[in-house]
Amino acid sequence: MSIQMRWLGNAGFEFEMGGLTLIVDPFLTRPKAHNLFFERVEPDEAALRKHIARCDHILVTHAHFDHCMDAPEIALRTGAVVHGSANTCAIMRAAGVPEGQIRFIEANTSFNISEIGVSVFQAAHPLIPGYTPGRMNPALAFPAHLRDYRMDACYSYLLEYKGRRILIWSSTRSTGAPRADLLTCRAVSGQRWYEELLNQVQPRVVIPQHWDNFFQPLSSHPRPFFGVPRLGFPPVRRIDLGDFKNCVMKARPECRVLLPDIFNVYPIDLPVNSTTDTHRKMLNG
Numbered sequence: 583m584s585i586q587m588r589w590l591g592n593a594g595f596e597f598e599m600g601g602l603t604l605i606v607d608p609f610l611t612r613p614k615a616h617n618l619f620f621e622r623v624e625p626d627e628a629a630l631r632k633h634i635a636r637c638d639h640i641l642v643t644h645a646h647f648d649h650c651m652d653a654p655e656i657a658l659r660t661g662a663v664v665h666g667s668a669n670t671c672a673i674m675r676a677a678g679v680p681e682g683q684i685r686f687i688e689a690n691t692s693f694n695i696s697e698i699g700v701s702v703f704q705a706a707h708p709l710i711p712g713y714t715p716g717r718m719n720p721a722l723a724f725p726a727h728l729r730d731y732r733m734d735a736c737y738s739y740l741l742e743y744k745g746r747r748i749l750i751w752s753s754t755r756s757t758g759a760p761r762a763d764l765l766t767c768r769a770v771s772g773q774r775w776y777e778e779l780l781n782q783v784q785p786r787v788v789i790p791q792h793w794d795n796f797f798q799p800l801s802s803h804p805r806p807f808f809g810v811p812r813l814g815f816p817p818v819r820r821i822d823l824g825d826f827k828n829c830v831m832k833a834r835p836e837c838r839v840l841l842p843d844i845f846n847v848y849p850i851d852l853p854v855n856s857t858t859d860t861h862r863k864m865l866n867g
Contacts, residue, residue, distance in 0.1 A: 585746060587764075587850050589842040590633065591804060592648055593752065593792040595766060599743045600697040602638040606739065606750050607649040608656055610634070613728065615797045622725040623647075625655040629800055633845055634660075639695050642666035643752040644707060644736040645673060645718070647728040648796055654679050654724075665700075667735040672718040689737060699742035701760070705753035707736040748850070749783060752791075759783050764850055769793040769826040777833040787850065788830050789840045793821045804844055 586598040593607040610633055611626040630652060637660040640653050650670055654677030657664050664674050665685040674684045687693070689704035715733050722730055740760050741748040749762035756771070756778035765783050769790035780788070794804035806821040827839045842848055 585743065585748075585850050587842075587848045588845055589789070591794055591800065591844050592796045593643065595750065595791075596634070596637075597741065597748065599741075602696055602698065603636045604639045604641065604695065604698065604741070605634070605637050605656070605662075606641045607643055607752075608634065608637075608640065608652045609648045609650075609796065610800055611652055612796055612798065612800050613647075617728060620727075622727055623651070624725040625652045626800075627655060630655055631659070636660060637662040640664045641700070641739050641750070642670045643705065643738065643750070644733045645669035645731055646733050647731040650731055651728075657683050667737070669718045669732055669734040672720075672722065673731065676718075676722045677724055687737070689735065697743060699740075701740040701742070703738040703740070703753070703758065703760075705736040705738045705751075706755045707733060707752075708754060746850075749785070750791075751779070751783075757782070763787065764789070766791045769821050769823060771829075773829050773832065776829045780830065780834040780837070785834070785837050787838050787840055788834075789842060790823060790826050793823065793826075794844075 588596040590596055590608055590610060592609045594609055595606045597604045610629045613623045617623050634656055637656050640656060640662050642650050642653055642664065645667060650673055653664050654674055656662055657674065657679045661683065663683050663685055664679060665687050668686060671684050671686050687702055689702050692699065692701040717734060718732050719730060736752060738752050739750040740762060747762040748764045749759065751759055751765060751767040756775045759779055759782045762783050762785055764787045765785035766789045767779060793806055795807040798805055806823065823841055830837065830839050
């Protein structure tokens with residue numbers, strides 16, 4: 583019944599449960615900022631081999647490069663099955679992933695991976711200048727430009743195993759979320775957003791996602807990326823994890839915030855009132 587989790591950087595999480603390794607949005611390749619528009623980029627095979635030894639299933643929330651780009655390399659090496667939207671499936675095929683390892687999924691559906699239940703929720707994602715939404719280019723070839731990774735749909739996932747519920751909330755919306763014991767969500771929203779989301783989910787543990795600078799080398803200590811532009815000075819500032827933690831604790835004082843170290847293993851299946859040192863470290867970050 584043991585469940586273990588690793589944060590892989592960006593929006594990537596690895597879960598070990600039911601004898602399976604399930605990864606959400608793996609992205610260990612760290613391109614340079616100037617690669618965004620002008621150069622073709624290949625997955626960092628050395629980093630993927632070093633940090634991901636095994637994988638049985640990959641869940642992709644959407645087909646942007648920082649969520650989808652490394653999935654084909656992992657699938658080809660490990661035999662993992664990749665679950666995602668039509669564009670995600672098109673990327674897998676273009677990269678040479680066998681059809682038997684590709685699973686098309688849609689929002690408002692559910693399926694099982696052995697003993698793990700997976701529910702798929704429609705998620706909202708802002709438009710990003712320079713990144714064309716819509717269908718994937720049928721002539722897509724690898725290595726590809728980062729702008730070639732087009733988003734057709736965005737999903738959030740609820741994982742259920744032995745009574746435990748883990749919610750990967752990738753949406754910019756704060757409504758429509760199910761109950762869960764552990765919640766991962768964005769780290770750049772305001773107090774009202776967290777109050778609305780946490781009131782629905784009622785989590786015991788909350789983990790920020792997609793907050794680190796993925797143009798920074800993977801070997802470095804993760805550094806916060808820049809947040810959403812705002813009125814005032816400076817108009818753009820780095821994501822403040824202290825603000826995130828304060829918002830979460832104000833919205834739901836009884837839950838705990840975990841700010842995981844990259845690649846560290848955390849047990850997530852112990853009761854909240856456990857007195858073990860490991861669990862206290864997990865809940866208190």
